[in-house]
Amino acid sequence: MVCACRRRSPWLFHMNAGSCNGCDIELVACLTPRYDVEQLGILVQGSPRHADILCISGPVTHNTTKAIQTVYGQVCHPKAVVAIGSCPASTNAFIGSPVVEGPLDRHIPVDVFVPGCPPRPDAIIEGIAKAAQILADRNGELATPPEKRVAQEQPQ
Amino acid sequence: MNLNTALLRLLVFPGLLFAVPAAWLFLWMERKAVALMQQRMGPPFLQPCFDFTKLMGKSAPARQGINGAFMRAWPILSVAASVGALGLLPVFLRSSGFPGDLILLIALLELPSFFIIAAGYTSRSLYGEIGSAREAVLSISYNVVFVTAILAIALSQHSFRLQDLAQNPASPLRLLGVLAIVVCIPAKLHINPFSLPNAEQEIYSGPMTEYAGPELALWEISHGLEWVAMTGLVASLVLPRTGLWWADTLLFIVISTGIVLLLSALAAATARLTIDSSVRFYWRCGLAVAVLAGLSALYLRMRL
Numbered sequence: 486m487v488c489a490c491r492r493r494s495p496w497l498f499h500m501n502a503g504s505c506n507g508c509d510i511e512l513v514a515c516l517t518p519r520y521d522v523e524q525l526g527i528l529v530q531g532s533p534r535h536a537d538i539l540c541i542s543g544p545v546t547h548n549t550t551k552a553i554q555t556v557y558g559q560v561c562h563p564k565a566v567v568a569i570g571s572c573p574a575s576t577n578a579f580i581g582s583p584v585v586e587g588p589l590d591r592h593i594p595v596d597v598f599v600p601g602c603p604p605r606p607d608a609i610i611e612g613i614a615k616a617a618q619i620l621a622d623r624n625g626e627l628a629t630p631p632e633k634r635v636a637q638e639q640p641q
Numbered sequence: 642m643n644l645n646t647a648l649l650r651l652l653v654f655p656g657l658l659f660a661v662p663a664a665w666l667f668l669w670m671e672r673k674a675v676a677l678m679q680q681r682m683g684p685p686f687l688q689p690c691f692d693f694t695k696l697m698g699k700s701a702p703a704r705q706g707i708n709g710a711f712m713r714a715w716p717i718l719s720v721a722a723s724v725g726a727l728g729l730l731p732v733f734l735r736s737s738g739f740p741g742d743l744i745l746l747i748a749l750l751e752l753p754s755f756f757i758i759a760a761g762y763t764s765r766s767l768y769g770e771i772g773s774a775r776e777a778v779l780s781i782s783y784n785v786v787f788v789t790a791i792l793a794i795a796l797s798q799h800s801f802r803l804q805d806l807a808q809n810p811a812s813p814l815r816l817l818g819v820l821a822i823v824v825c826i827p828a829k830l831h832i833n834p835f836s837l838p839n840a841e842q843e844i845y846s847g848p849m850t851e852y853a854g855p856e857l858a859l860w861e862i863s864h865g866l867e868w869v870a871m872t873g874l875v876a877s878l879v880l881p882r883t884g885l886w887w888a889d890t891l892l893f894i895v896i897s898t899g900i901v902l903l904l905s906a907l908a909a910a911t912a913r914l915t916i917d918s919s920v921r922f923y924w925r926c927g928l929a930v931a932v933l934a935g936l937s938a939l940y941l942r943m944r945l
Contacts, residue, residue: 487698494691521681523672526688531845532768534702534853537695561853562700 491537491563492621494526495613498536500556502589504543507603508570512540514606522610525617533559538616544572544579545587557593563623565596565616569609574598651728654890655873660727663894664865665689667872667901671832674905689865696858702851708763715760716852716859722752723866730873731807732880732893743801747791750874753867754780754829757838760860761848772847775916776831776838782923783828783835789931790821794878797938807877814937819878821931826871826904828919830864834911835919843913872897872904 499512515522516529530536533556541553557566566589571577573589589595596619599612650656668689676683704712726749729742754776761773797814798805828835839847849860876896883889914922 487694490691490694491698493685494688494695518680521676521683523676523684524682526684526691531841532850534851535846535849535857537699559702561702 488621492617494528495538495617495620496528496530496536497538497540497613498530498533498556498560499540499542500533500553502541502543502549502553502573502587503546503585504570504572508542508572511603511606512542512569512609515610520606520610522613525610525614527610527613527617534561536560537564537620538613539564539566540569540613541566541573541589542569544576544582544585545589545592547584547586550586550592553589553592563620565620566593567597567599567609567612567616568595569599569612570604571600571602574600577602647728651724655730655732655869655893656728657724660724660866660869661862663869663897664862665693667868667897668861668865670898670901671868671905671908674902675909678906678909689861693858693861696861697855699854701854701856708765711763712760712851713856715756715763716856716863719753719756719863720859720866722749722756723863723870725749726870727866727873729803730870730877731803732873732877732889739802741801742803743791743795743806746803746874747788750829750867750870751780751784753863757848760852764848764851766850768844768846768850769848771844772838772840772850775840776848778916779828779835779837779919779923782920783825783927786821786923786927786931787825787829789928789935790818790825793821793931793934793938794818796935796942799942803877807880808882814934814941815878817930817934817937819875821927821934822875822878823900824927824930825923826875826900827907828923829871830867830904832904833908834914836908836913837916837919840913868901869897872900875900 499509501509514520515527533539537560539557539560543549545553557564568574568589572579573587573595576582576585576587579585579587586592597612597616599608601608604612652658665687669684669686672688673683704710726746729746729749758773758776758780761769761776794806794815795801797812797818798809800806827833831837831839839849844850849857852860873893876893880889880892880896883892
């Protein structure tokens, strides 16, 4: 029953890791009457302690790496991470920049990537719904680091 | 009130067994009403129940020492105080109350807000401390109005017994006092326009910032129980007495629900006020109504 409730009540904490604000605006658009994520039980919380899903946008600049790890540590188990936009997935247009230390999964385990520059609100909602399902399915353990995931997927 | 009826009222009606589902219903109604007023669909009916169960299943950060013990104790004490206040509400007239229970009710209704202040300071989070300071300032202002209004009502019936207040039909004078109480409810429940203490997006979550998992779930349920207790207090003061227990219960629930809808509409229609505007509102407008009720009660008593 707790697992079903986890899927029905994902609370988000949004964090900007050097984003250009494009993805942040799209995430805020999800809360508006047009997309209304509250009908899925999704709430944006003010404190990472209250959250289940950490939404991170931006290419992870040098200044934000420590903050990301701190905030990730503050979210209580079970937790999931959604990377919003192309920046946290690949550092996008900022690739090769000396101040960018992305992609995001070098620093914390990521569960769902929502690509796009910026992604549409529909895509963000789908990503969050997937993360909520992941929360319900697994009990406590973290996302598999990317290298292992590739190794697991190859035999299939 | 003997031990059996006391336990029955504390644990069944209007206590825990009735109040927890009612708290979830009221929390849902508040969110749904706000959503409908913003032309959204809003959360599903069982959403507060989902939130509570999910939070109970989450891990909480390890807390050490005396500070940690206090952090864990505040939400439990807050829930206990709210349930105690609910148990005192005079829904049924027979076998209810003892002399002076009105004073105990005021104290129990005040305790959750005291625990919230204590929780914010104990957490030693900057945002928690700001939230607690705001809650403290706000609670001083609205409590002057709240206590004056209750005193006016008690004065008009010449009794500190809830049963006597509930037994007599609601006079126009009492409605003035009830109006002053209703004005205090938004600040007591931290809803707009007096949502300063837990101002989201502004000071994170105020005193709750450091709370997580089961502790946060207890705070949520305590908040819901406060909703039930405050609306229940107003409902039991204006309740027309039919003499039938089922009609009384039904009317009690209907009036409470009406007040919840009214307050939700107010919350959706207003924005958050700054601390000085909120305090000014209570000291000027709220207090005027309460003092008026008090003075007219005093005047009536001297004439009689």
